[in-house]
Amino acid sequence: MSGYDFKKIEKKWQDKWEQTGVFHAKQDFSLPKFYSLIEFPYPSGQGLHVGHPRPYTAIDIVARKKRLQGYNVLYPIGWDAFGLPTENYAIKNHIHPEIVTRDNIATFKKQIKSLGFSFDWSREINTTDPQYYKWTQWIFLKLFEKGLAYKKEMAVNWCTSCKCVLANEEVVNGVCERCASDVVRKVKSQWMLKITEYAQRLIDDLDGLNYIDRVKLQQKNWIGRSTGAEVDFTATTGDKITVYTTRPDTLFGATYMVISPEHSLVDKWKGIIKNMEEVKRYREESARKSDFERTELNKDKTGVMLEGIKAVNPVNDEEIPIFISDYVLISYGTGSIMAVPGHDERDWEFASKFDLPIIEVVKGGDVTKEAYTDCDTGTMVNSGFLNGLSVEQAKIKITEFLDERGKGRQKVNYKLRDWVFSRQRYWGEPIPIINCERCGYVALKPSDLPLVLPKVDNYEPTDTGESPLAKITQWVNTTCPKCGDPAKRETDTMPQWAGSSWYFLRYCDPFNDEALASEQALDYWMPVDWYNGGMEHTTLHLLYSRFWHKFLYDEGVVTTAEPYMKRTSQGMILGENGEKMSKSRGNVVNPDEIIDEFGADTMRLYEVFIGDFEKAAPWNSSSIKGCKRFLEKVWGLMDIAEKSSEYSKELESLVHMTIKKTTHDIDSLKGNTAISAMMTLVNKIYEMGAVNTQELKTLLILLNPFAPHITEEIWEKMSFGKAVTDQKWPSYIEELCVSDSVEIAVQVNGKIKARIVVPSDVGGDEAIAAAKQDEKVSTEIAGKNIIKEFYVKGRLINIVVK
RNA sequence: GCUGGUGUGGCGGAACUGGCAGACGCCCGGGACUUAAAAUCCCGUUCUGGCAACAGAGUACCGGUUCGAUUCCGGUCACCAGCACCA
Numbered sequence: 074m075s076g077y078d079f080k081k082i083e084k085k086w087q088d089k090w091e092q093t094g095v096f097h098a099k100q101d102f103s104l105p106k107f108y109s110l111i112e113f114p115y116p117s118g119q120g121l122h123v124g125h126p127r128p129y130t131a132i133d134i135v136a137r138k139k140r141l142q143g144y145n146v147l148y149p150i151g152w153d154a155f156g157l158p159t160e161n162y163a164i165k166n167h168i169h170p171e172i173v174t175r176d177n178i179a180t181f182k183k184q185i186k187s188l189g190f191s192f193d194w195s196r197e198i199n200t201t202d203p204q205y206y207k208w209t210q211w212i213f214l215k216l217f218e219k220g221l222a223y224k225k226e227m228a229v230n231w232c233t234s235c236k237c238v239l240a241n242e243e244v245v246n247g248v249c250e251r252c253a254s255d256v257v258r259k260v261k262s263q264w265m266l267k268i269t270e271y272a273q274r275l276i277d278d279l280d281g282l283n284y285i286d287r288v289k290l291q292q293k294n295w296i297g298r299s300t301g302a303e304v305d306f307t308a309t310t311g312d313k314i315t316v317y318t319t320r321p322d323t324l325f326g327a328t329y330m331v332i333s334p335e336h337s338l339v340d341k342w343k344g345i346i347k348n349m350e351e352v353k354r355y356r357e358e359s360a361r362k363s364d365f366e367r368t369e370l371n372k373d374k375t376g377v378m379l380e381g382i383k384a385v386n387p388v389n390d391e392e393i394p395i396f397i398s399d400y401v402l403i404s405y406g407t408g409s410i411m412a413v414p415g416h417d418e419r420d421w422e423f424a425s426k427f428d429l430p431i432i433e434v435v436k437g438g439d440v441t442k443e444a445y446t447d448c449d450t451g452t453m454v455n456s457g458f459l460n461g462l463s464v465e466q467a468k469i470k471i472t473e474f475l476d477e478r479g480k481g482r483q484k485v486n487y488k489l490r491d492w493v494f495s496r497q498r499y500w501g502e503p504i505p506i507i508n509c510e511r512c513g514y515v516a517l518k519p520s521d522l523p524l525v526l527p528k529v530d531n532y533e534p535t536d537t538g539e540s541p542l543a544k545i546t547q548w549v550n551t552t553c554p555k556c557g558d559p560a561k562r563e564t565d566t567m568p569q570w571a572g573s574s575w576y577f578l579r580y581c582d583p584f585n586d587e588a589l590a591s592e593q594a595l596d597y598w599m600p601v602d603w604y605n606g607g608m609e610h611t612t613l614h615l616l617y618s619r620f621w622h623k624f625l626y627d628e629g630v631v632t633t634a635e636p637y638m639k640r641t642s643q644g645m646i647l648g649e650n651g652e653k654m655s656k657s658r659g660n661v662v663n664p665d666e667i668i669d670e671f672g673a674d675t676m677r678l679y680e681v682f683i684g685d686f687e688k689a690a691p692w693n694s695s696s697i698k699g700c701k702r703f704l705e706k707v708w709g710l711m712d713i714a715e716k717s718s719e720y721s722k723e724l725e726s727l728v729h730m731t732i733k734k735t736t737h738d739i740d741s742l743k744g745n746t747a748i749s750a751m752m753t754l755v756n757k758i759y760e761m762g763a764v765n766t767q768e769l770k771t772l773l774i775l776l777n778p779f780a781p782h783i784t785e786e787i788w789e790k791m792s793f794g795k796a797v798t799d800q801k802w803p804s805y806i807e808e809l810c811v812s813d814s815v816e817i818a819v820q821v822n823g824k825i826k827a828r829i830v831v832p833s834d835v836g837g838d839e840a841i842a843a844a845k846q847d848e849k850v851s852t853e854i855a856g857k858n859i860i861k862e863f864y865v866k867g868r869l870i871n872i873v874v875k
Numbered sequence: 876g877c878u879g880g881u882g883u884g885g886c887g888g889a890a891c892u893g894g895c896a897g898a899c900g901c902c903c904g905g906g907a908c909u910u911a912a913a914a915u916c917c918c919g920u921u922c923u924g925g926c927a928a929c930a931g932a933g934u935a936c937c938g939g940u941u942c943g944a945u946u947c948c949g950g951u952c953a954c955c956a957g958c959a960c961c962a
Binding site: 229294644696 | 878886894901959
């Protein structure tokens, strides 16, 4: 038999698959369906690195197996192509982002195709295609129509030198990534989406989903539901200051208040605050910090007391001072807090630093040394009518008390914040809104979609902080769709998250111009049966897309409340040095080189064999050899099959065990152990020097999802008939998966003393009797009292003696 | 800091629901083949001691529960991911 020429073989089968369209999802909606999905890639300029194919391969294996099991499988791919890196590259190199995107996609496509994935390329989509983003804009208009898109003043990062808005990622240690100049927070009016309206449903509906636990937990904690109370304090100016607290029970211990530096009351009190100069300076300082820096627990607490104004505690009418401090964020709760230094760590630190009174209201700790934050034990003290109650009882009683007097109420709060949807950038979907002086914000007519991103030569940021689109006056100036007066277009674009929030719907029916997808197609394909993606998308992309899907469900566009039934997550492939793969670290491995040297099948095998799918694993160029050797051995099976096809019970049994293991392991993403089982089988065949046709066929089908090219080639060379893709996934016979005898470990007092071989169906008493016959064991237990005997079927015996 | 996760030989990793730790593969050592090298094949390969039989230790660290713990519980340490305008 000739050698294993992977280059020839892989080209041959890839061409064949492309010609026959064997992996295209069938239009027959009567078949059982399986929708498998990977996160569509962002086509960056660096091309693919060996990390990309890991999830693609894992889910490709699942998809290929499902096809062999008779499912109509949809395994699509497309491009999430809007975004910042492309735009920055375009600006730097003076190449239009559209061209950069087109070229990057071409590279990615070629690389991905060379791995022989069973993607349905006939459904390829691209978020930057106007025929695609027409529907992204359409969804936005729906959200706008339902009042879920609104404008709000929000802080953005502003580079004082580049004079443009920066993404958080572009701010490194408080300075601009590119020019190292200072970055300040600047307030701009932004489009927002009310994801908070869906917070409760986003938590509740997790229960029915098959997501890995840590994804569910992360999402729940990100949404961050808490039940507490709102309490209304009154300032000496007469203004109401409402705070949110999860500890209303500690109200008697509130010795001061803190409002966030950007709180509107500070502006209102401009004329009354005596130390306004100091306050102004502090506000400027905190404008330079990110929320992340501001809330760091171990940082030094800073703040300024507002002189000339006090607040009145509604429960005891005591006057307490008001501070501004940057550890209170405008974006969470009401932007102001009541401070209870006795029972909150941050308040305790702040009070200690500013010499404010610390009152103990829950007994149990020592508030002179540290805040006592335990809620489960301890009783109320120094709290008037709450004295003697538990924390839980006090929470209820105080909330009732405040409610009766109109000074407070129970309140559920979420950490989740609304989605900032505006970007002052060029390379994104234009927001289809027109601002009319007479009518306000007016939606474009759906018939005017897509609102195409104007093609311009100059897509550089403006120095006013507006989107580059603002410079294109003939595009900006238009007429109001409502009243016909001259009006201006919105010039902000959407964030990259927009296009990826609904792409899985478009795959169901990618070329429909009447709807984002037909009802029948959505009804048949949705929900996605299995969605795999990175852990890093757990709280943003995954929540955003669930939110949009729920909205579309409410609108009657889709028929399932949830988009994804199952969610798994791959670990990263690290560089050979164990560090994250990146250009700057110089440890990027290019799949092209691997494929050239070892072939796509070896590459695929190694991507899976490298380790636990859910954990990070460092790439190792010498380990790949093992996978290549295995495939060479598989190739060599043709010779063995020709020489001898003698039947052996042992081999038959091993084949059935391998079917069982591979079948289950693919479903639980444990391809690494499936491959090791197949390696064991192949090693056994070599040892025996014989394999029959049925066994070889079975092995080839089992291996086909992992190494599709070589298995098809051997199948054809052996004249086994129609291609492997037309075969059926093998089933196993449970009785054949056990061998006749087993080795059992024998322990005396938990220490292994011997191993005995017994028939696998042996009973406990017999096994223990056999163990006692063993020379070593009998000397160990001689003359001692047997206290207890344990028998674990087929595994171990433990004799406890004294 | 907050939230979630991870920690097993020289390396990647395996181990059902608490039951033989180290499957499978890489590296490495020895041997065969070869003028030689590569490739291939055979043997060995957790550590310590021993020629060996064997003995002892061992799943980040400390402690607990149990006949029995990589697995369960409490604490400590280290590392990784995310933190809302990166995707």
